[in-house]
Amino acid sequence: MTLMSREAAALMGTYARQPVEFVAGEGAWLTAADGRTYLDFLSGLAVTSLGHAHPAVTAAVSAQVRRLVHTSNLFYTEPQVELAERLQETLGWSDGRVFFANSGAEANEGALKLARRHGKRQHPDKVGVVALEGSFHGRTLATLAATGNPAKHEPFEPLGGWVTHVGHDDPEALDAAVDDRTSAVIMEAVQGEGGVRVVPDAVWQAARSACDRTGALLIADEVQTGLGRLGAWYGWQQTRASGGRAEPIVPDVVTLAKALANGLPIGAVVARGDASKAFGPGDHATTFGGGPVVCRAAIAVLRTIADEGLVDRARALGAELTARLRALADVSPMVAGVRGRGLLQALLLDRPVAGAVTAAALAHGLVVNAVAPDAVRVAPPLIITDADLDELAARLGAALDDVLAEAS
Numbered sequence: 483m484t485l486m487s488r489e490a491a492a493l494m495g496t497y498a499r500q501p502v503e504f505v506a507g508e509g510a511w512l513t514a515a516d517g518r519t520y521l522d523f524l525s526g527l528a529v530t531s532l533g534h535a536h537p538a539v540t541a542a543v544s545a546q547v548r549r550l551v552h553t554s555n556l557f558y559t560e561p562q563v564e565l566a567e568r569l570q571e572t573l574g575w576s577d578g579r580v581f582f583a584n585s586g587a588e589a590n591e592g593a594l595k596l597a598r599r600h601g602k603r604q605h606p607d608k609v610g611v612v613a614l615e616g617s618f619h620g621r622t623l624a625t626l627a628a629t630g631n632p633a634k635h636e637p638f639e640p641l642g643g644w645v646t647h648v649g650h651d652d653p654e655a656l657d658a659a660v661d662d663r664t665s666a667v668i669m670e671a672v673q674g675e676g677g678v679r680v681v682p683d684a685v686w687q688a689a690r691s692a693c694d695r696t697g698a699l700l701i702a703d704e705v706q707t708g709l710g711r712l713g714a715w716y717g718w719q720q721t722r723a724s725g726g727r728a729e730p731i732v733p734d735v736v737t738l739a740k741a742l743a744n745g746l747p748i749g750a751v752v753a754r755g756d757a758s759k760a761f762g763p764g765d766h767a768t769t770f771g772g773g774p775v776v777c778r779a780a781i782a783v784l785r786t787i788a789d790e791g792l793v794d795r796a797r798a799l800g801a802e803l804t805a806r807l808r809a810l811a812d813v814s815p816m817v818a819g820v821r822g823r824g825l826l827q828a829l830l831l832d833r834p835v836a837g838a839v840t841a842a843a844l845a846h847g848l849v850v851n852a853v854a855p856d857a858v859r860v861a862p863p864l865i866i867t868d869a870d871l872d873e874l875a876a877r878l879g880a881a882l883d884d885v886l887a888e889a890s
């Protein structure tokens with residue numbers, strides 16, 4: 483029996499998988515079971531930002547696995563505290579506190595519960611949430627409710643009616659949606675799953691002032707955008723307050739997951755000021771969260787990003803990536819544009835063939851993904867070289883040629 487038919491018989495049908503079995507990886511390259519190598523410009527959905535099998539992560543994990551894997555949060559463990567301290571350094575927050583979870587959805591679930599706890603201290607009905615259309619915040623019932631995608635809601639309704647969605651580029655609608663009963667506004671800097679759409683500064687400005695006006699918390703979902711991917715440690719740091727001032731718009735809460743442990747499961751909620759004290763003992767908990775192994779991995783990730791200057795590198799590579807993707811317009815008439823920021827970008831097509839282009843790219847040994855019917859997401863590791871960008875352009879160009887040839 484093939485692996486595909488065993489999978490179909492043994493696993494729930496939640497994933498439309500590509501027909502490749504990967505068995506190993508190193509840096510920006512993956513190796514399949516048949517020995518073929520693939521250039522990974524997706525990083526397991528913006529997760530393996532340091533590339534596969536990064537030696538610093540491997541060493542940190544192996545050493546910790548030999549020492550101690552799990553104790554539960556009934557006891558103190560040093561890696562969890564060190565990671566929380568380091569995260570606050572990357573945020574530049576001296577009054578921040580962290581809760582560790584196991585995934586992006588769990589991080590957002592924790593942030594939404596934190597906002598509710600914080601809101602209910604002001605008024606018993608201060609439990610509403612305002613989120614953006616096109617957003618993605620996770621698949622638990624609460625984070626699904628916050629996710630601004632009606633097609634994902636429909637099979638699981640009713641979801642409670644406590645979330646209001648407004649357009650991702652409509653500051654007036656956002657301002658109007660936030661009132662005294664709003665506990666939080668949650669948003670991404672760039673909507674990753676929503677098609678790699680940049681949320682404009684005006685929307686961040688409206689969110690900050692609406693939260694200041696009503697006592698709601700501004701939650702930045704940095705699960706996909708955080709930790710250098712956009713060419714800054716965090717996407718919110720690239721936002722700008724109104725009036726041409728140079729300062730960014732600072733959220734009250736930041737959620738993290740994907741790249742934090744370079745592939746091991748971890749999530750984090752970081753809150754500052756009052757919000758950082760909204761949970762007391764028993765308000766929220768997790769058995770696995772903040773375990774020593776994932777925390778050691780995440781410490782190695784943060785250290786490597788800082789030591790190797792990968793944030794600046796992502797910014798420089800991002801400009802180069804935009805140029806390479808734009809140049810594909812000279813190769814293929816289907817290329818309609820490029821959007822995104824840093825190393826989270828999408829190649830826009832003039833027709834809904836992103837799935838076919840992704841499949842053709844795979845056949846040419848390139849891993850990317852169709853993030854919308856007409857958009858191919860490109861999210862390479864932060865360690866790629868110019869030679870990798872040459873390969874991307876060549877392989878994606880060949881894939882575009884194949885799809886165009888099939889269509890005509």
Ligand SMILES: *Cc1c(COP(=O)(O)O)cnc(C)c1O
Nearest residue numbers: 585586587618619620674705706
């Ligand atoms: C991936 C993602 C999530 C969900 O993370 P999981 O680890 O899959 O639960 C939440 N928010 C954003 C912005 C994401 O990209």
